[in-house]
Amino acid sequence: xxxxxxxxxxxxxxxxxxxxxxxxxxxxxxxxxxxxxxxxxxxxxxxxxxxxxxxxxxxxxxxxxxxxxxxxxxxxxxxxxxxxxxxxxxxxxxxxxxxxxxxxxxxxxxxxxxxxxxxxxxxxxxxxxxxxxxxxxxxxxxxxxxxxxxxxxxxxxxxxxxxxxxxxxxxxxxxxxxxxxxxxxxxxxxxxxxxxxxxxxxxxxxxxxxxxxxxxxxxxxxxxxxxxxxxxxxxxxxxxxxxxxxxxxxxxxxxxxxxxxxxxxxxxxxxxxxxxxxxxxxxxxxxxxxxxxxxxxxxxxxxxxxxxxxxxxxxxxxxxxxxxxxxxxxxxxxxxxxxxxxxxxxxxx
Amino acid sequence: xxxxxxxxxxxxxxxxxxxxxxxxxxxxxxxxxxxxxxxxxxxxxxxxxxxxxxxxxxxxxxxxxxxxxxxxxxxxxxxxxxxxxxxxxxxxxxxxxxxxxxxxxxxxxxxxxxxxxxxxxxxxxxxxxxxxxxxxxxxxxxxxxxxxxxxxxxxxxxxxxxxxxxxxxxxxxxxxxxxxxxxxxxxxxxxxxxxxxxxxxxxxxxxxxxxxxxxxxxxxxxxxxxxxxxxxxxxxxxxxxxxxxxxxxxxxxxxxxxxxxxxxxxxxxxxxxxxxxxxxxxxxxxxxxxxxxxxxxxxxxxxxxxxxxxxxxxxxxxxxxxxxxxxxxxxxxxxxxxxxxxxxxxxxx
DNA sequence: ATGAAAGCGCTAACAA
DNA sequence: TTGTTAGCGCTTTCAT
Numbered sequence: 223x224x225x226x227x228x229x230x231x232x233x234x235x236x237x238x239x240x241x242x243x244x245x246x247x248x249x250x251x252x253x254x255x256x257x258x259x260x261x262x263x264x265x266x267x268x269x270x271x272x273x274x275x276x277x278x279x280x281x282x283x284x285x286x287x288x289x290x291x292x293x294x295x296x297x298x299x300x301x302x303x304x305x306x307x308x309x310x311x312x313x314x315x316x317x318x319x320x321x322x323x324x325x326x327x328x329x330x331x332x333x334x335x336x337x338x339x340x341x342x343x344x345x346x347x348x349x350x351x352x353x354x355x356x357x358x359x360x361x362x363x364x365x366x367x368x369x370x371x372x373x374x375x376x377x378x379x380x381x382x383x384x385x386x387x388x389x390x391x392x393x394x395x396x397x398x399x400x401x402x403x404x405x406x407x408x409x410x411x412x413x414x415x416x417x418x419x420x421x422x423x424x425x426x427x428x429x430x431x432x433x434x435x436x437x438x439x440x441x442x443x444x445x446x447x448x449x450x451x452x453x454x455x456x457x458x459x460x461x462x463x464x465x466x467x468x469x470x471x472x473x474x475x476x477x478x479x480x481x482x483x484x485x486x487x488x489x490x491x492x493x494x495x496x497x498x499x500x501x502x503x504x505x506x507x508x509x510x511x512x513x514x515x516x517x518x519x520x521x522x523x524x525x526x527x528x529x530x531x532x533x534x535x536x537x538x539x540x541x542x543x544x545x546x547x548x549x550x551x552x553x554x555x556x557x558x559x560x561x562x563x564x565x566x567x568x569x570x571x
Numbered sequence: 572x573x574x575x576x577x578x579x580x581x582x583x584x585x586x587x588x589x590x591x592x593x594x595x596x597x598x599x600x601x602x603x604x605x606x607x608x609x610x611x612x613x614x615x616x617x618x619x620x621x622x623x624x625x626x627x628x629x630x631x632x633x634x635x636x637x638x639x640x641x642x643x644x645x646x647x648x649x650x651x652x653x654x655x656x657x658x659x660x661x662x663x664x665x666x667x668x669x670x671x672x673x674x675x676x677x678x679x680x681x682x683x684x685x686x687x688x689x690x691x692x693x694x695x696x697x698x699x700x701x702x703x704x705x706x707x708x709x710x711x712x713x714x715x716x717x718x719x720x721x722x723x724x725x726x727x728x729x730x731x732x733x734x735x736x737x738x739x740x741x742x743x744x745x746x747x748x749x750x751x752x753x754x755x756x757x758x759x760x761x762x763x764x765x766x767x768x769x770x771x772x773x774x775x776x777x778x779x780x781x782x783x784x785x786x787x788x789x790x791x792x793x794x795x796x797x798x799x800x801x802x803x804x805x806x807x808x809x810x811x812x813x814x815x816x817x818x819x820x821x822x823x824x825x826x827x828x829x830x831x832x833x834x835x836x837x838x839x840x841x842x843x844x845x846x847x848x849x850x851x852x853x854x855x856x857x858x859x860x861x862x863x864x865x866x867x868x869x870x871x872x873x874x875x876x877x878x879x880x881x882x883x884x885x886x887x888x889x890x891x892x893x894x895x896x897x898x899x900x901x902x903x904x905x906x907x908x909x910x911x912x913x914x915x916x917x918x919x920x
Numbered sequence: 921a922t923g924a925a926a927g928c929g930c931t932a933a934c935a936a
Numbered sequence: 937t938t939g940t941t942a943g944c945g946c947t948t949t950c951a952t
Contacts, residue, residue, distance in 0.1 A: 229718060231945055242923045247947060258921055275716040280693045281634045282945035285928050290630060292694075299919055300662070301655040310649045313676060322690055324673050327662060329919040341671055344629045345641075367624040369578060455920035458913065484920030487862050490911045494866070513836050514861055517843070519868030562839045564807070570648055570678040571804035571833030580929055591939045596931060607937055631929035634944050924951080935940075 230274045239267050293321045294347040298330045298354040302483050304510040311533040332357040343368035349540050373536045383539040385550040387527040389426045392554040393433030396507045399523045401441050404477040404505045413476030419485030422452035460488025480508040513562050521559035579623045588616050642670045643696040647679045647703040651832050653859040660882040681706040692717035698889050722885045732888040734899040736876040738775045741903040742782030745856045748872045750790050753826040753854045762825030768834030771801035809837025829857040862911050870908035
């Protein structure tokens with residue numbers, strides 16, 4: 223028997239088995255073949271190990287092997303269906319690869335973001351995925367200093383490979399759908415469409431604004447600057463902006479392109495005070511998908527990013543880091559109102 | 572300068588500073604006071620450290636100190652607003668305490684759940700929070716074998732302290748609200764109310780069924796067994812059950828108590844095929860809160876669990892483990908239809 | 921086919 | 937006030 227209150231080590235097992243620690247180590251891993259340890263001994267040691275409730279100490283292993291078996295992912299927030307679908311996929315792929323996923327959220331705070339990444343680096347995560355980076359350059363600098371291989375998702379960086387959704391195309395499709403739907407509902411004239419949320423400075427938002435602007439212009443509705451309100455991603459702020467907008471217009475705009483789920487949540491804060499009639503003939507679009515949001519009382523067109531492919535591409539970029547800075551785009555999918563595609567994880571709950 | 576391509580260690584710093592590794596170690600931590608190292612030396616060493624881009628190796632530290640600084644939390648799934656609000660709170664508290672949170676999802680697969688916990692134990696997480704346990708006894712056994720202090724959340728265990736929401740009270744309140752609302756809409760008679768989802772064998776579901784049953788009975792509407800459908804948590808399964816139910820009834824029941832957000836998602840899969848009129852006079856209740864779900868076209872009453880308090884209580888139970896098995900209950904809150912309480916993280920997105 | 925020994929980077933007990 | 941040393945649990949040469 224091994225000592226109670228303390229986890230058994232390979233030394234304990236070695237004593238029990240009458241073998242040396244290195245033999246035990248080999249027998250437990252897959253080095254025993256090349257060491258030509260007898261199959262019986264291996265079996266005996268493994269039996270002993272399970273009986274004793276042996277579990278390897280990954281800190282020690284990681285220290286010795288100079289790799290932890292951990293993979294990190296940072297996201298802005300957990301309670302957002304886009305980011306959680308990313309982290310769900312990330313976790314699944316990590317497990318397939320025998321790695322342990324560590325997911326951290328930054329609250330889109332640039333300083334916190336860097337601190338978290340330093341911490342992950344201190345734990346020697348083998349590599350790192352950053353989704354929705356707030357300050358990509360600072361992140362890359364930190365990672366470089368820590369010799370940490372990394373990839374950006376969703377919001378790209380210049381100094382590391384990145385994989386994002388095709389924001390331009392997604393936004394263009396969504397805008398077209400909004401224009402068409404609004405026109406249909408209003409009997410011809412699409413009316414006034416606005417774009418709300420995101421940071422005009424970030425890649426995703428700026429590409430989406432381009433897509434919005436181009437399709438609007440092509441439809442003969444070139445947007446003026448006040449139709450495009452890039453007020454960030456925080457619900458509270460979005461709420462203030464939609465309040466102000468409706469105040470100005472005296473009503474909801476006829477169509478609204480909402481640039482993220484968190485912004486949509488802020489917008490809901492405005493909606494709750496409105497009478498049901500206020501939504502008559504109104505059309506909403508949202509970049510990102512949430513099943514409940516797809517089923518509100520007015521039509522909501524949504525863009526669903528392909529998180530599974532996003533993540534797979536990201537792992538691919540980690541596996542063979544391209545020599546030159548790379549930005550891969552993955553096509554998103556337009557989801558019509560009141561559509562609940564059966565999710566990848568519908569069997570689970 | 573330290574060697575490129577390799578992270579500097581305290582030995583590098585020691586050489587640079589003309590001091591010993593232990594002095595460097597002390598200077599970097601807060602042991603320098605008790606060691607009475609001169610303030611200048613400390614400052615010099617720290618300066619050196621930042622210049623060299625030194626970061627401690629937490630694997631080594633953890634190995635030596637026999638504690639990792641990691642805290643684990645396992646949840647069934649990431650893409651569910653109840654569990655993400657838990658993990659968001661969990662993460663915030665962990666950070667406050669200078670710990671690094673590691674969150675893992677099990678997909679409600681009992682075998683996977685145990686394997687994940689073994690892995691976390693291998694990484695020597697200092698303690699572990701288990702939310703929505705599938706097999707609490709197996710988990711406790713695993714943790715005990717690994718000397719791992721743990722607490723259950725949401726779904727309790729018998730062999731470790733647990734903190735759950737007051738499921739009975741929450742369900743009772745929700746049921747009352749459904750009865751009243753349905754009666755009001757239908758002009759007096761509440762009609763037929765059904766309960767859908769969850770495992771009758773788990774603590775949360777059985778308490779909620781009790782709450783439902785008691786309030787229904789008190790209202791003179793004692794439910795028969797076919798009104799209570801505990802079909803698990805998977806969206807797909809819930810979808811099949813609601814399909815069958817509506818088939819049987821020829822319409823939606825007048826009121827529906829949905830036992831979790833994932834079940835609600837399954838239900839949406841049925842709803843999308845219905846004409847808008849099918850919802851006239853119908854009332855939904857859902858145990859757990861999601862802002863978008865609160866704003867569908869029919870009234871949705873929701874129960875919001877207080878994840879912040881749930882998590883705080885759990886940490887408290889970790890801090891001073893009670894001698895006897897403990898089950899703490901935290902009151903949830905009933906959220907009326909079309910209410911979007913500004914979330915704890917409304918500033919972030 | 922197996923054992924001995926060194927060392928990963930850090931901290932803490934013990935010297936000086 | 938600081939340095940020396942041992943050791944956390946593991947893997948990996950290098951011997952035998």
